[in-house]
Amino acid sequence: MIVIEGVHHAYGERQVLRGIDLELSEPRVGIVGANGSGKSTLARMLNGLVTPTSGKVTVDGLDVARHGGAVRKRVGFVFPDPDAQIVMPTVAEDVAFSLRRQKLSTQERDERVGGVLARFGLAEHADHPAHLLSSGQKQLLALAAVLVTEPTVLVADEPTTLLDLRNARAITRLLGDLDQQVVLVTHQLSLLAGWDRVVVIDDGLVVADGPPAESLGTYQRLMETQ
Numbered sequence: 001m002i003v004i005e006g007v008h009h010a011y012g013e014r015q016v017l018r019g020i021d022l023e024l025s026e027p028r029v030g031i032v033g034a035n036g037s038g039k040s041t042l043a044r045m046l047n048g049l050v051t052p053t054s055g056k057v058t059v060d061g062l063d064v065a066r067h068g069g070a071v072r073k074r075v076g077f078v079f080p081d082p083d084a085q086i087v088m089p090t091v092a093e094d095v096a097f098s099l100r101r102q103k104l105s106t107q108e109r110d111e112r113v114g115g116v117l118a119r120f121g122l123a124e125h126a127d128h129p130a131h132l133l134s135s136g137q138k139q140l141l142a143l144a145a146v147l148v149t150e151p152t153v154l155v156a157d158e159p160t161t162l163l164d165l166r167n168a169r170a171i172t173r174l175l176g177d178l179d180q181q182v183v184l185v186t187h188q189l190s191l192l193a194g195w196d197r198v199v200v201i202d203d204g205l206v207v208a209d210g211p212p213a214e215s216l217g218t219y220q221r222l223m224e225t226q
């Protein structure tokens, strides 16, 4: 359960979030909004990458500003640009790197890495240089490297921006099948059909919050009038 209470955020003088209150317990939550509306700032707060200027964010009762380490074990974060997330030379090494702080035997670690690579269709690339993967495969690798740690929540900030429609749909299907709660920030509205809840952010405020058809309708009308 993610609880966002009275959250404001400013970068210097610029107010980016201006009073957000949300309780997110649904398995599949989408966040949409215009460029610069504050979506990424809000998403980053969910695992303590950004802390609120005022107000509070808790995950399973843990305040992200005070218990960042414990929160980050629960909340995995996928960035828009997978290149920014790849840290090791090969695909398997990159996924294994995520497990460096977990006390696992070599066999346990190899099993976890092998399992996640198989699930993401990357097993045959295990020993390939990560930077030579296609954009879609890199995005899958970034997801695999986060999910191998078995977080309870996955926050994905525009994880399909680099992808063609086929790969974007594949990633969204994969996100839809996860056991974890997923919070997805996206501009690709069609990907959110069938999700439980869509929150629309505009100029740092929640302006719609409900089932996808309703929220996305409000968002589209908003974009036409601005």
Ligand SMILES: Nc1ncnc2c1ncn2[C@@H]1O[C@H](COP(=O)(O)OP(=O)(O)OP(=O)(O)O)[C@@H](O)[C@H]1O
Residues within 6 Å of the ligand: 011, 016, 033, 034, 035, 036, 037, 038, 039, 040, 041, 042
């Ligand atoms: N680290 C930062 N320092 C200063 N300003 C920032 C920083 N990060 C974001 N901003 C500004 O805050 C505003 C909101 O940015 P944010 O990335 O949260 O919006 P967004 O809704 O995710 O946008 P987009 O859809 O374009 O990714 C923007 O005006 C942005 O320039």
